[in-house]
Amino acid sequence: MNSKERGRRRFLKDGAAMAQLGLAGLAAGTLRSAKAQTLGSETAEARAKDTRFYGERSRFVNSARTLVGTGPASNTPLQDSVGIITPSSLHYVVMRFRDEPPDIDPRQHRLVIHGMVDRPLIFTMEELKRMPSVSRIHFVECAGNTSPVERRSAKTVQETHGWTSCSEWTGVPLSLLLKEAGVQKGATWVVAQSADAGKHTKSIPMEKAMYDVLVAYGQNGEPVRPHQGFPLRLLVPGWEGVANVKWLRRIQVVDRSYMMKVESVDYTVLRPNMDGKALWYNFQLGPKSVITFPSGGQRLPGRGFYEITGLAWSGGGTIRRVEVSTDGGRSWKDAQLQQPLHRIAHTRFRWDWNWDGEEAVLQSRCTDDQGDVQPSVAQISKQWGVTTDFWKETETRVNHWNAIHSWKVTRDGSVQNALFS
Amino acid sequence: MNSKERGRRRFLKDGAAMAQLGLAGLAAGTLRSAKAQTLGSETAEARAKDTRFYGERSRFVNSARTLVGTGPASNTPLQDSVGIITPSSLHYVVMRFRDEPPDIDPRQHRLVIHGMVDRPLIFTMEELKRMPSVSRIHFVECAGNTSPVERRSAKTVQETHGWTSCSEWTGVPLSLLLKEAGVQKGATWVVAQSADAGKHTKSIPMEKAMYDVLVAYGQNGEPVRPHQGFPLRLLVPGWEGVANVKWLRRIQVVDRSYMMKVESVDYTVLRPNMDGKALWYNFQLGPKSVITFPSGGQRLPGRGFYEITGLAWSGGGTIRRVEVSTDGGRSWKDAQLQQPLHRIAHTRFRWDWNWDGEEAVLQSRCTDDQGDVQPSVAQISKQWGVTTDFWKETETRVNHWNAIHSWKVTRDGSVQNALFS
Numbered sequence A, B: 001m002n003s004k005e006r007g008r009r010r011f012l013k014d015g016a017a018m019a020q021l022g023l024a025g026l027a028a029g030t031l032r033s034a035k036a037q038t039l040g041s042e043t044a045e046a047r048a049k050d051t052r053f054y055g056e057r058s059r060f061v062n063s064a065r066t067l068v069g070t071g072p073a074s075n076t077p078l079q080d081s082v083g084i085i086t087p088s089s090l091h092y093v094v095m096r097f098r099d100e101p102p103d104i105d106p107r108q109h110r111l112v113i114h115g116m117v118d119r120p121l122i123f124t125m126e127e128l129k130r131m132p133s134v135s136r137i138h139f140v141e142c143a144g145n146t147s148p149v150e151r152r153s154a155k156t157v158q159e160t161h162g163w164t165s166c167s168e169w170t171g172v173p174l175s176l177l178l179k180e181a182g183v184q185k186g187a188t189w190v191v192a193q194s195a196d197a198g199k200h201t202k203s204i205p206m207e208k209a210m211y212d213v214l215v216a217y218g219q220n221g222e223p224v225r226p227h228q229g230f231p232l233r234l235l236v237p238g239w240e241g242v243a244n245v246k247w248l249r250r251i252q253v254v255d256r257s258y259m260m261k262v263e264s265v266d267y268t269v270l271r272p273n274m275d276g277k278a279l280w281y282n283f284q285l286g287p288k289s290v291i292t293f294p295s296g297g298q299r300l301p302g303r304g305f306y307e308i309t310g311l312a313w314s315g316g317g318t319i320r321r322v323e324v325s326t327d328g329g330r331s332w333k334d335a336q337l338q339q340p341l342h343r344i345a346h347t348r349f350r351w352d353w354n355w356d357g358e359e360a361v362l363q364s365r366c367t368d369d370q371g372d373v374q375p376s377v378a379q380i381s382k383q384w385g386v387t388t389d390f391w392k393e394t395e396t397r398v399n400h401w402n403a404i405h406s407w408k409v410t411r412d413g414s415v416q417n418a419l420f421s
Helices: A002-008 A023-027 A034-039 A042-048 A125-130 A157-161 A174-181 A261-266 A377-384 B002-008 B023-027 B034-039 B042-048 B125-130 B157-161 B174-181 B261-266 B377-384
Strands: A073-075 A110-115 A121-124 A134-141 A164-173 A189-194 A201-205 A214-219 A233-235 A248-254 A288-293 A304-313 A319-325 A347-355 A360-368 A406-409 A415-417 B073-075 B110-115 B121-124 B134-141 B164-173 B189-194 B201-205 B214-219 B233-235 B248-254 B288-293 B304-313 B319-325 B347-355 B360-368 B406-409 B415-417
Touching: A110 A174, A121 A125, A121 A174, A125 A214, A125 B304, A134 A214, A157 A288, A164 A174, A164 A304, A174 A214, A174 A248, A288 A319, A288 A360, A304 A319, A304 A360, A304 B125, A319 A347, A347 A360, B110 B174, B121 B125, B121 B174, B125 B214, B134 B214, B157 B288, B164 B174, B164 B304, B174 B214, B174 B248, B288 B319, B288 B360, B304 B319, B304 B360, B319 B347, B347 B360
Parallel strands: A110 A248, B110 B248
Antiparallel strands: A110 A121, A134 A164, A164 A214, A189 A201, A189 A248, A214 A233, A288 A304, A304 A347, A319 A360, A360 A406, A406 A415, B110 B121, B134 B164, B164 B214, B189 B201, B189 B248, B214 B233, B288 B304, B304 B347, B319 B360, B360 B406, B406 B415
C-alpha cells in the first residue's frame, strides 16, 4: 500500500480547490454528489421500509447482542456465528459517554485535519468518498474482552468473548490524508477525536497512523452503522477497540502523546500483583481464539459426529495455525482454516470430532505469522507473577487477556465455561 | 477440498443413527440443539427489536433494492456499493412464483436426499449444522442480468446490472451429502427442488454437484434471509442464478436431466438471428465487470480527482485483471484489485482519474484466471451473427450478456447509460 500511496501522493493537485478549503471553509460544503441525491428521495425511504425492498431476517431468527454488566455495552452472539463476517447489526458495542449513538446528518459532517501540518484540511463526506479508497476485512476487539473479573461467572461465549467482531471496512488510508496535509518535522503522534458529546479522544503514534489506519465510511458493503460510528470512524487494525474512534471529526497532528483520562487510567494494563508498575502504550492485541461450537450453555444431544468450530485472530498479523484439544490440552490436532486468510481478521477454524460420550475439555490455541502463540492460563500467570488461583479471586481488571479458553462437556452433553481449567 | 472430503467420508459412522433416519423418519425430529434453544427465548426476540441490541441503519441511509419491470424482482443498489460484500438485506431478488418468500419454521424444515442412492437420507436443520461446513465468498447473478431488451432504457447501474450480489456463504458441501447417501452407478444428474408453492426445480450435472456446490444455511455471518432461501438454499458457484434453488427441500439423484419448463424455455439461450438453434446447458456465467462510480444518474460536481471504482466477476474462476478506459476503449490502464482475491466472487477494482472536464466514455474490461476476457459489444454481435445495431431494436431476450459497459460523462458532469457505445 505504501508504494500505491506514494504514487497517488498529491492526487488532489487538479482538484486542490476542493480539498484545501482550509479551516475557514466550514460553510463551503456546496458539493453534492449524485450519490447523495439518489439516496435522498422519499420514495427510496418508503421502499426501504417495504420488506420486498429491504430484506428482513426471518421471524424465527432472533439472535441479538446481549447486555453485559451495566451501561450501553452489548456483546456479539458468537455462538450463532458462521464464517468470518459479523453482521453489522450484531457488531459488539461499547459506548463510553452515552446510551444511544449520536444522530449525525452526513451532509453536515466534516473531518478536520490540523495541528502540525502545512495545509490544514477539511473534508465533507462526499469529498472523502471521491478519494482513493481501500477495503479490508479486519476484526475490532475491546481490550477488556474476556477480562477474568467480569467473565469468570459468564456462561456463554457471547458473554466471555463477545467484545470482538469482524467486518469488511472501506475507507481512505489515514496516511493519504496526512500526506495531503503535509506532516511537519517533529510531529510524532496524532490525536483523533469523536463528534459525540463525550469528545472521546485517542492518541496514536505517527508510525501506526502512516501504516495501515483507515478513515472508514463503509462496513460490510454499506455505510457504517450508527452504533459503529456513522458516518465516519477510525479503524486501527489490531489495536484495542478504544483506539478505533467512532463519529470521527478531528485529527490533530502533535509532537507528543496526549494521555487522556480514558487512556491513562482505564486502558493501561496494571500489573495485578500491585507492584506499582503499569504497562503503557500496550496497544496491540495478542493472538487469541475461542471455540464457538460447542460452547457454554449449549447441549450436545448425544454421542457422535460434531464439527468443532471457532474463531482465531491476532493484532500482530495473519493467523497461520489453530490447534484443537478435546482432552484439556494434553494432545493437540491441527484444525482447518477458512481460506483465503485475511490479515488482522477473524479466521474461522473447523475440526471434525466424534464425541464418545465421555467428559471432555475443549480448547483451541492459535499461532500468528509472527510466530506468536496464544498462551495458556498458566503461562499468563507466570508472566504476571501470580498463581493461576489468583484469577479466581482478584478484583483487579485485566485487559488484553488472551489465554486459551476451556469449555467442559459433561456426560449429559451440557457445555460449561471452564475459564480456569 | 476433495481430499478434505475424502478424509471426511463416512464421518457419520458413529452418528449414523442421527442422519440415516430414512424417508420414513420425517416425524423423528426429536433432536434439539442448544443453539435452537438459546435462539428461541422470547427475551431474545424482544431484545432484537431494541436498537441497542440489533443495530439499525442510520435514518439518513435509505439505499434500497429497486423494483425493475413487473413482478417480485428487485435490484441491488450497486451505485452505493463499497468493497465486495453485498449486505444481505440488499441482495437482489428474483422470485418466480410468489410475491413474498415462504414463512418457513426451521424446526419443521427437512432436506431429503433420495433417488439413485444406496441410503436415502433426511436431515433436520440442526443435523445439517453439526456436519462439516465450509464458508466461501461467492457472487450470485441472474442469467438475465443486463439483457439488452430490458436494460437499454435503464439509467442507473442498479437498473442495468443490479441482478448480481456477493455474500459469504456457509454450508455443507453437497458432495458430502451425496457421498453419505451413496450415489449409485449410472446416476449422472441431481434435481434440486424448492419447498415453496411453485416447487421450483433445477437439474445439475453430477460433475458440478460433486465439485463445489454448497447446501447453504449461512449468509454474511447469520442465517440466510427469507428472500434468499431461509432456512436452506443451494449455492452453485458461477452458474446462473436460477440454479441456486432457494428454500431447498429435496435433492433427487437421477440418470438424466429433467428439463423443467423454466429450464427449457425461459433459460435457454436462443440465437437471436432466429435460425432455430438454441444453446442448452449453458450454465456458467462469463467474465463481466461494470463501473459503479461514476455511473448512470450520478453527476460529477466539477473537474478534478475521482476514484473510478467498480466490480468484476466470472463464473469461470478468479478475476486476474481489470482494465479501465476513459476514452471509449481506445486506451486501457490496469486497475488495482482488492486483495486477497476470492474465487467466483465480486472483485472490487479501483483506478485514479483526474477528470479534465471534457466528455469521456468510461469502460471496464476484466480477465479471469482461465484467460477469458470480457467481450466488447462488437465481439458479442459477431459471435451471434448480427450487427451492433441489432441490439437497439430486438425484442428477443438474451441471457448471459456480459459485454463491456459504457458510461458517458458529459461536460456538465452528468453520467449516462451508453450501453451500445
